[in-house]
Amino acid sequence: MANPSAFCGEYFKYFIVSLPSVVDLSGLPPLIVSFCLNIVLQSSIIYAYTTLMQQARIIIFSSLDTNHLQDSDKEDENSPILAPISFEEIDKKNQANKVLVTSSAIGGIFLPIFGQIIFNLFVILLFMPPMISAALGGSQSFAALIGVNYNYIIGPYVWIFAILSMIAHRVLHYSIPIMAGLKYVLLLTIYQFIDSCFKFYLNAGGFEIMAPTMFASINLKKREIILFLVAIISAIITIAFIQALWTAAVLRIVPQTCQDIPYSWHDQFGIVNDTDSPIRAKRHGVLSIIPMMKIIKSRYPEYNWIASFSAGTLFYMMSINFICNALVLANNITGVITFMQKLFNRKRLEDASRKVDIVSTDLYTMIGYFLVIAIIFLIAFFNSKAFIVVLAYGATSGNNIIGGIVLPIMFVRSHFSQARHLEIPLPLHPIGYILFAIAAIYLNVQLVYAIIKLAS
Helix, strand or coil: CCCHHHHHHHHHHHHHHCCCCCCCCCCHHHHHHHHHHHHHHHHHHHHHHHHHHHHHHHHHHHCCCHHHHCCCCCCCCCCCECCCCCHHHHHHHHHHCCCCCCHHHHHHHHCCHHHHHHHHHHHHHCCHHHHHHHHHHHHHHHHHHHCCCCHHHHHHHHHHHHHHHHHCCHHHHHHHHHHHHHHHHHHHHHHHHCCCCCCCCCCCCCHHHHHHHHHCCCCCCHHHHHHHHHHHHHHHHHHHHHHHHHHHHHCCCCCCCCCCCCCHHHHHHCCCCCCCCHHHHHHHCCCCHHHHHHHHHHHCHHHHHHHHHHHHHHHHHHHHHHHHHHHHHHHHHHHHHHHHHHHHHCCCHHHHHHHCCHHHHHHHHHHHHHHHHHHHHHHHHHCCCHHHHHHHHHHHHHHHHHHHHHHHHHHHHHHCCHHHHECCCCCCCHHHHHHHHHHHHHHHHHHHHHHHHHHC
């Protein structure tokens, strides 16, 4: 059985990568409704996708013929297909090489070739907005602490943590909820002394991309898989609860709208700079904690240490967020390289997984990884406002396409092939089918709405 700390690790990792990073216009009640919907929809998608991850691990490490699994002429279609080796042997192989069962590999089993190309493209592109956001959030918060322009920090921040990500100090992950909790408690303690209005919007999702890396630590045992699902869903609920409390506190600090009072007036006339607001922060591509820090320092100097502590914890969280995303990005780039080798060499998936040149793949992974990091750096440095548009429309639409179109195609192809007869520890319950269908419909409605809004 997996170490109990593994399930805590999955909880913390999902907690980290799901922390919201963009602030915009909304309200607290709509946000709470959005959280509740997100809990139900994400949970149903996670449950369904876990079925595919179990099947994919068995197929890859058992070297099953995926063409045979797609053959519908089997004599007894209702009889289960047993893996040629035991689940214990499969888990041993998985622990020895956790990078094989990637999102790209799963797509290679359950998607047609055109769908695999689209899926791999979105897998890489969807890492960019949150990493840009983390780079901006970390550099802006650190710059606010030391009092310099954040443009001087972005370059060293991105490249230092991109390299540090390869070292992977995973022990840091476990301290994030504690650091975040201290920040939330402090702001919730002082919020009654600060009266203002603040509204924001949260964008979250993308479990399908993170899941294979997280699931690699779990064995093919029903109890462990259930605990894995409980850990992830608990993290989603925790995020919703804490962010609702955080919103209620910050609502009283930062004004939603503002007058464009020149900064020089503060020095000349002692007028507090009311240009600090979420709207102005969005316009200039900065995170909401920056105007929050300025307002606390200007109007509530006795709480100045809390503003600095908040910036420090944000820097810490964004940095670990960047590292987590970078590690999973590198893992998925490896999967994409394996897919390309299979595509151009016309190898079956199981052959590619056994014959890939590890050194060559590592070299290509590093090249691809640092190319993506370079793009992230260029966007963050030269057009910091662009990531808000990308995150609001591109990342959201990408998540909707994967969750509402690509994933259902994978699931349908799995269900209407012999793969559905493959014995797995935790099959999908009939209620799971219904919830997954509702989630897919909802995500497609969101996608259509985003397209209409973007076109209007």
